[in-house]
Amino acid sequence: MPKRLTDVEVEQYRRDGFLSPVRLFSEAEASDLRRQFEHTEQAMGGALKGISRTKIYLRQPFAYGLATHPAILDVVEDLIGPDIMLYQSAAWVKNAGEDSYVSWHQDNTYFGHEPCEVLSVWLALTPSRPESGSVRFLPGSHRLGMLPVHYEPTPDNLLSSGQVAEFDAGAFTPFTCSLSPGEASIHHAWLVHGSPANKGTGRRIGVTFVYHPPHLRQAGAVRTSAMVVRGEDSYRHFDHERPPVAADDPETIVRHERAAALYRAKAQELGNRNIGRLDK
Numbered sequence: 001m002p003k004r005l006t007d008v009e010v011e012q013y014r015r016d017g018f019l020s021p022v023r024l025f026s027e028a029e030a031s032d033l034r035r036q037f038e039h040t041e042q043a044m045g046g047a048l049k050g051i052s053r054t055k056i057y058l059r060q061p062f063a064y065g066l067a068t069h070p071a072i073l074d075v076v077e078d079l080i081g082p083d084i085m086l087y088q089s090a091a092w093v094k095n096a097g098e099d100s101y102v103s104w105h106q107d108n109t110y111f112g113h114e115p116c117e118v119l120s121v122w123l124a125l126t127p128s129r130p131e132s133g134s135v136r137f138l139p140g141s142h143r144l145g146m147l148p149v150h151y152e153p154t155p156d157n158l159l160s161s162g163q164v165a166e167f168d169a170g171a172f173t174p175f176t177c178s179l180s181p182g183e184a185s186i187h188h189a190w191l192v193h194g195s196p197a198n199k200g201t202g203r204r205i206g207v208t209f210v211y212h213p214p215h216l217r218q219a220g221a222v223r224t225s226a227m228v229v230r231g232e233d234s235y236r237h238f239d240h241e242r243p244p245v246a247a248d249d250p251e252t253i254v255r256h257e258r259a260a261a262l263y264r265a266k267a268q269e270l271g272n273r274n275i276g277r278l279d280k
Ligand SMILES: O=C(O)CCC(=O)C(=O)O
Pocket: 092, 102, 107, 120, 122, 133, 134, 135, 193, 194, 195, 206, 208
């Protein structure tokens, strides 16, 4: 029995590789989350860069609280089961008038989780509309597994790798998300997705959290870490992460840096040779 989603939605996720929109928070809650996000940006010196875009839930109590919120985890549980690990988080900010875009890609290319029972929750903190560069999905493409890639690490591509997944464009009709603040889309880590530039008038801000069940393994030799956020991990395929104490707590900072370094080492090992490209 699903906790939050309907059986039809669960079936739709399995078939299409995504759900959108899913209401997770009210507009008022989302407005408060945006305030906290922008406060975090200011506290960290402006736009989030470098490892601040990686596993930020290990550094910022605000992000940890959001990543472990029952409104999110109940939906995740419906899709991947009661034992849940948190692997990654990212902030996707496109300011109005910027040319930033995201090339068509598959997330699991650089996570390397096997089997790929991995999903991302993309939570809108502002409106995310077609004109503001909302995310586009290729329905059903998750069933293709890993596709060949080439690289276009242009200055405006928000992906450090510049990954471009190669697929038969004629075989898919893209689905364009349209999200209000507090709504989310959820996508499978093999689903091909990307997004164009923000041609709207306001900021487009989304935060993503990546979850998987504990039994998965990873391609490659680097052992990474993840956090048990619900249920238990009886497999121990990942080192366990601990919640942040405070953003300026020295041990919290060191733990975040170590986990982000392992995350990056894995991505590099799996072919993302440009991992530090957007750090400055
Ligand atoms: O926010 C975007 O435009 C792209 C997001 C994305 O690629 C992701 O969540 O994996």
